[in-house]
């Protein structure tokens with residue numbers, strides 16, 4: 594045995610002893626994932642990986658596989674490809690989710706480097722698509738990270754997001770001879786800096802408007818209702834998020850409402866559905882609404898396309914006149930403050 598690891602062969606080791614990397618700590622930000630391009634095959638590859646995940650689709654495999662392969666993967670890639678095409682970042686030839694996640698990573702890295710120096714390596718990965726979770730954990734380990742903080746960027750916990758991100762990380766660890774010590778970051782919808790960041794984004798958006806909206810709507814990604822009945826806390830975390838945001842803004846009850854978007858398939862999902870909710874607001878005389886999407890840490894196809902197109906159209910079709918979308922927290926300084934604060938707690942004892 595040799596008593597030291599470092600950037601080269603350990604002290605007193607024989608010549609054929611493998612070189613050992615310097616000890617570092619890794620931070621890996623994780624988001625859902627995104628296709629590499631909007632063509633049929635790129636979309637199909639991404640959707641196939643995503644919709645084959647049994648954390649996302651809980652139906653029995655014998656039932657779901659034929660539906661997925663015969664119906665969904667033959668039609669959805671074109672439909673979703675068109676949605677991604679409408680929001681694609683052509684400058685970098687990538688989806689906005691990847692652009693934003695990279696910007697978040699660079700800013701978090703700069704903050705942690707300023708405090709802790711070069712002993713920390715910050716990177717990002719995706720649960721589906723590229724860069725994959727497994728490849729990034731391996732890369733951090735190859736760089737000498739024998740401790741990794743794994744940070745799923747989902748404010749509200751769901752088995753369909755947080756748990757499957759963690760599962761994928763642990764699948765990689767199962768393959769490794771020298772596993773890093775590993776910490777997963779919990780959901781953070783209760784974190785005061787999260788409510789603060791959301792509240793500031795609302796205040797900023799309201800200040801930039803020439804008139805105050807008649808209602809503020811928090812639209813969250815939906816889930817099949819039966820997942821809630823089986824114990825997924827996501828629904829409650831969404832309502833908690835809305836309440837903490839409203840309290841942070843100092844607004845009375847009812848001033849911020851909650852709804853759920855992105856319904857997929859014929860089953861009942863969490864209600865109220867965003868399209869119905871905004872239409873009902875318009876019919877109730879709320880002519881001007883503002884909408885934010887607190888379940889998304891980065892703007893993506895679900896916010897830029899679905900909210901700004903489908904949900905906006907539902908509002909206008911019901912008589913609504915003005916619809917303002919408030920962007921996600923993305924790489925805003927308040928969001929990076931929150932991530933830095935959470936990471937500094939998670940890094941305790943490691944640096």
Ligand SMILES: C=CC1=C(C)c2cc3[nH]c(cc4nc(cc5[nH]c(cc1n2)c(C)c5CCC(=O)O)C(CCC(=O)O)=C4C)c(C)c3C=C
Pocket residue numbers: 625626627628649650669673688690747751753754814815816817827855857888889892893894895
């Ligand atoms: C089919 C079931 C789905 C569940 C359950 C689900 C949960 C869920 N998803 C997010 C966040 C995102 N989802 C995104 C895209 C997306 N989601 C589904 C389906 C389910 N999501 C599909 C099929 C897609 C792809 C787009 C499409 O075909 O409609 C994204 C955007 C990714 C991007 O590249 O922009 C995010 C982010 C949450 C938070 C969640 C449950 C809590």
Ligand SMILES: [Fe+2]
Pocket residue numbers: 814855
């Ligand atoms: Fe989704």
Ligand SMILES: [Fe+2]
Pocket residue numbers: 828829830832
């Ligand atoms: Fe609930």
